[in-house]
Structure formats: C-alpha cells, structure tokens
Amino acid sequence: MLTLVTGGARSGKSAYAENLVLSSGLDPVYVATAAAHDQEMARRIEAHRKRRGAEWMLVEEEIDLPGVIGEQAAAGRILLIDCLTLWLSNMLLAEADIDERVARLCDALSEAQGDIVLVTNEVGMGIVPENALARRFRDLAGALNQRMAALADRVVLVVSGIGVTVKP
C-alpha cells in the first residue's frame, strides 16, 4: 500500500502522515530527507523529532531514497518518507541526475514490500516565481508529484490539518 500525502507548507501534512503510520499497527520507520544545514532547519527537524515517539526507527538520507527503500521496506513495516520536495531540493544542490534517480525511485516503490507513506509539498499554486531556479524547482516538484500520485494507491491533500482524499 503506497500513500501520497500532499499539502501546502505548514498545512499539517507531516502530522497527518504520522497519524496514518501509527494507526496502521505496523512497525514505523521514519525516513528523514532533511539535513540541518542552518538553524531554521535544525529547529524544524527538532520539532518534528519531539512530536514523534520512541517507537519510531529513524533513517536519515538526503539523496539515495531508492537505496533506503530497498534496504528498509519490508512486510510488517511502514516507511514514512518526509519529504519528497526536500529530497528534490537536495538533489538540485548536489547536482545529482534527477531523472535517473526519480526513475529508480519509481522502481523501488513498485518493488517494495510493506507499506510506504510519502509526504510532499504543493508548490505550484502561487504566482510564477521571478527566480529561474525556483521555476525549475516548481516544474520538477509538480512532475514528481504527478508520477508519485499515479503510482500511489491513495492520495490525500491536507488542508488546514484535514485530509481530503483525492485518490481513494
């Protein structure tokens, strides 16, 4: 079972996804794509960490998500990958081959045992950004979200903390 949880910044999508994971009764693994490169990020990571309890196993991975899924996904387990847009941002910074890694992510998700919940961001509903890199990021994130939603068994849009099922 693959679930995609999408929503705006500070929409409550991570908390929603965590509840989904905990209510599954499976063993939860938190796959964090965030790296504490600055203070603002460090505070956000710490806030997320505090909200989650001790039952979670934690894996930190900025780039190789397909590898982590291959290693960690297993029957009886549920992976929460938080979040895809940060992963994309990490790949841009590292000048990784994004097309190739997205293709490998699709393969890894298709082959994975156990359940997976992906968290992503809606970033395309504002005005066109003036910055060319921001426009490229927006294009890549939108294309990635479309591919993930096509693969997913269930897609939920979180609005003000409330999940709206978009693909049942």
Place this chain on the structure above:
Amino acid sequence: MLTLVTGGARSGKSAYAENLVLSSGLDPVYVATAAAHDQEMARRIEAHRKRRGAEWMLVEEEIDLPGVIGEQAAAGRILLIDCLTLWLSNMLLAEADIDERVARLCDALSEAQGDIVLVTNEVGMGIVPENALARRFRDLAGALNQRMAALADRVVLVVSGIGVTVKP
C-alpha cells in the same frame, strides 16, 4: 456553530462567507480586521462594503479579536470575521504576543454563543518565499489555520468561488 472558510487570494471566499451568513437568517455582524493603511487596501475595503447590504452591523478591530468575540457573539447573531490572516499580519506589525492572542482566540471561540464564520487565506501552496518574514508569516498562518480547523464544526475550501466542504 463555528465555520472556517479558507481559500486563496481572490478565490471568492469573502462572498461565499457572506452568503453563508445571510442564508442563516440570524442577525449578521461584520468584524473587519482590515485597516485602510494605503490606497490599495482602502479600495478593497470599499468594494467589500459596497457588496454587503445595510442589514449588517459593522465592527472594525485590527488586534483584539478575542475581545470583540466576547462582546459581540450572542444567541440569534452570526459574526463574520474577515479575515484571520490580516489579523495575524496586524499582530506582526504591532509586535503583539501572537501565541497568547491565538490562545485567547481559541478560548473566545469555544465559549462564544451564537454562530461564527471565520475567513482565512491559504498561503502555503506557492514556492518557499525568499523573504524570512514572509516565511515566518506563512508558518504562523498555517499553524493558525490548523488550530481553527480543529475547533471548527465545518471547514470549507473555496476554489474559483465554489465551496468544497473539507470538514463536514
């Protein structure tokens, strides 16, 4: 009955909320958080005022929403508070204690008699703003919307003027 009406800029959320209020048959009170600090704002306030009819009582309050709710909410009445993101913006400008005022707003809403309709903005579905204050505003608005949606009996997302019930 507490209703939260959310939506993007110029999505028709205020007009939607006004119709909700008028169709209730209760005595309508318009609580405006907007202040005409510049010409653009003055034009918007005037456009809103013209659309509403004479049956509305008008209360203007930039900061003390909990106080207004305490004074104005009453059985047989319906308050339209338009809008929460502007209230947040006013508090940021006034360097008010936002956490304390949001906590008091939650209390005031829980204790209020009569009906209340809150209008707010979705601001987190664009690209991450470069401006740190804009990021802080986005975080505060998202967190406020989540708390309001949790308290509300009903949450409606307005898309192109059409209300989509998110929390029935």
Place this chain on the structure above:
Amino acid sequence: MLTLVTGGARSGKSAYAENLVLSSGLDPVYVATAAAHDQEMARRIEAHRKRRGAEWMLVEEEIDLPGVIGEQAAAGRILLIDCLTLWLSNMLLAEADIDERVARLCDALSEAQGDIVLVTNEVGMGIVPENALARRFRDLAGALNQRMAALADRVVLVVSGIGVTVKP
C-alpha cells in the same frame, strides 16, 4: 457543455483536459494562447504539441479568444482553450481592455455551440507577492476564474494529476 479545469503549475491540468477532450469522441480543436516569446516558452509549447496527436486542429490566438470561440465552436466539435491565465497575461502586456474582453468572453461562451474545455491556473494560494503587477495579475486571474466557474457546467481542480470535481 462548458468545463473549467483549474490547478497549480505543473499539476497535470493540461494533460487532464486533453484526456477529457479525447474521451468525448468529438472533433478536437486546440486553442493555444501561448506565444513563443522566449526559449523557455518555446520548449513548453513544443512539449505540449508532442503530447497531442495529429487528430487535433490547432488555432493560435494570444488575445482575441471571444473571436476564436465565435468562429470555431460548433456542434460536434470540442474546443480546448489552454490557458486563460496566459491569455490574461497577454492582454496585460498588450494593454488591452481586460474588462471588455472578459465580458465578451462570457458572451461568447454562453452563445457557443458544441463543447468547450477551459484550462486555467490557481495562482492565489501562495504568499502575497511583493511586486504590484503580480498582485494585480493575481486579482485579475482570481476574478476571471470565479466568473468562468460560475458559467461552467463542471469545474475540476487537478491535484498531482488527479481531477477533483469541485462543481459536478
């Protein structure tokens, strides 16, 4: 039958609208409002063109959409107009009388024979833009989307490639 397909940038709204058109069994006419003024735009137009097949008739029109609808709409045909926000942007650049053209668009849509699918963008769910022209564009796009949604028989919000019916 008038359908409005709305969604964020790179949300899959064009592909969704194209599928809608092709599954209708009517003769498809693609009305492109895009002009290849720069390389980025030329690439996007080319990608769209490649995805569509040879069965489409193509009409390119940057400004006079009401005229195109008057000429092209006909029983047995389905027009895909992609997209309204670009049309708005073209009118702003050309300093056209937007109010008058939007009024004529509404008339043309009301009188049109055959089916029409309109594609538009959600642009109001990000932070308030610092740029005054961007704010004006956002206001105009929101107002246009509301008018189109009020006229439409069906409104669909596309989220990560998945259509959510907003007005059934």
